[in-house]
Amino acid sequence: MTLDHAPAPTRTAVIGLGPMGTALARALLAAGTTPPTVWNRTRSRTEALAGEGAVPATDLAEALSSADLVITCLRDHETTRALLATVPPEALRGRTVVVLASATPDEARTTHAWATAHGITVLLGAIMAPVPLIGTAEAQILYAGDPGLVEQHRDVLEMLAGRTEHVGENPGHASLLDTAMLEVYFAGMTAFLHAAAMVAHEGIDARTFAVHARSVLELLPVTVDGLAADVDAGTHPGHEDTVTMELAALEHMVATSESTGVDPALPELMRRLARSAVDAGHGGDSWSRVVDVLRGRIGSPAS
Ligand SMILES: NC(=O)c1ccc[n+]([C@@H]2O[C@H](COP(=O)([O-])OP(=O)(O)OC[C@H]3O[C@@H](n4cnc5c(N)ncnc54)[C@H](OP(=O)(O)O)[C@@H]3O)[C@@H](O)[C@H]2O)c1
Incomplete structure (x- = not known):
């Protein structure tokens, strides 16, 4: 006779069943693990999941006591802390609480400090994926805090x-990287919309322009690696491009924006940064020098 020494499957609870929490609960159901307990302030949101095999809890304390791993996916961290504070801290001890609400790094650190002060084991996460990708190989969730917790529950x-x-032990760093990655994403989306509006004024539709925009986007990975190397090294050699040269392109963007009736705020911002670097005597440096304007080390972003 052989004895089965496999560890008991982790019992999970998903707290907060908006679109994202519901997707997280569905991913657990689809994976065939022990069905998660689910709880939501508005109880009707548990009904569809209950029909799919999840176990609805009648109250929050019951949901927490049913699980080793508690996954919270509420609107924000303030809401999360306020909700968890409605139960005695003892109800949360002995479990790992994963907080997946979006946050600033400081908010995530506040939640970590609050949890630690109450003897609650917490892991701070940031979801870098839309709802349809949750539960797939492509979905990305970043975690910060005790690395042992990620390995324990991997x-x-x-x-x-x-x-x-x-991504690191500093509890704010999943949220920091999430926010920073979203900035790159939003800047790219907004630049595309701005440029598409300019070309549309001259009769080129957005789908046609998207093909050209994609060819520029293909340059970005190498460009970002080069910028990163310059920023880390603190050197901005200007061998291949210079801020002065890029400033001419930015002047074209502002002028074309104005002539096509599109709000020039975005290219004007970039032009201000470039002019500031040039005025501070760094026109011969590469574009990466703009980081020093953004940091307030040279020039002034407002000039
Ligand atoms: N949806 C996405 O694509 C996506 C992607 C990445 C990250 N996220 C993050 O995931 C988190 C959840 O997002 P979501 O899209 O599921 O919807 P959401 O609208 O941000 O959050 C809805 C959830 O928060 C609960 N809630 C709000 N205020 C509450 C309170 N005072 N007490 C108790 N529960 C409260 C809601 O309960 P009720 O049902 O009772 O209102 C619901 O369960 C957010 O931080 C969001 O930024 C979402």
Whole structure:
């Protein structure tokens, strides 16, 4: 006779069943692990999941007591802390609470400090994936805090997102990287919309322009690596491009924006940064020098 020494499957609870929390609960159900307990302030949101096999809890304390791993996905961290504070801290001890609400790094650190002060084991996460990708290999969730917690629960966490990444012990760093990645994404989306509006004025539709925009986007990975090397080294050699040269392109963007009736605020911002670097005597440096304007080390972003 052989004895089965496999560890008992982790019991999970998902607290907060908006679109994202519901997707997280569905990912656990789809993975075939122990069905998650689910709880939501508005109870009707548990009904569809209950029909799919999840276990609705009648109250928050019951949901918490049913689980080793508690996954919270509420609107924000303030809401999360306020909700968790409605139960005695003892109800949360002995479990790992994963907080997946979006936050600033400071908010995430506040939640970590609050939890630690109450003897609650917490892991701070940031979801870098839209709802339809949750539970797939492509979905990415970043975690910050005790790396041992990620390893302890990796099997379950990977049911939520194939790309489960621990990014550091500082509890704010998942939220920091999430926010920083979103900035790159939003800047790219907004620049595309601005440029599409300019070309549309001259009769080129957005889909036609998208093909050209994609060819520029293909340059970005190498460009970003080069910028990163310059920023880390603090050197901005200007061998291949200079801020002065880029300033001419930015003047064209502002002028074309104005002539096509499109709000020039975005290219004007970039032009201000470039002019500031040039005025501070760095026109011969490469574009990466703009980081020093942004940091307030040279020139002034407002000039
Ligand atoms: N949806 C996405 O694509 C996506 C992507 C990445 C990250 N996120 C993050 O995931 C988190 C959840 O997002 P979501 O899209 O699911 O919807 P959401 O609208 O941001 O959050 C809805 C959830 O928060 C609960 N809630 C709000 N205020 C509450 C309170 N005072 N007490 C108790 N529960 C409260 C809601 O309960 P009720 O149902 O009772 O209102 C619901 O469960 C957010 O931080 C969001 O930024 C979402």
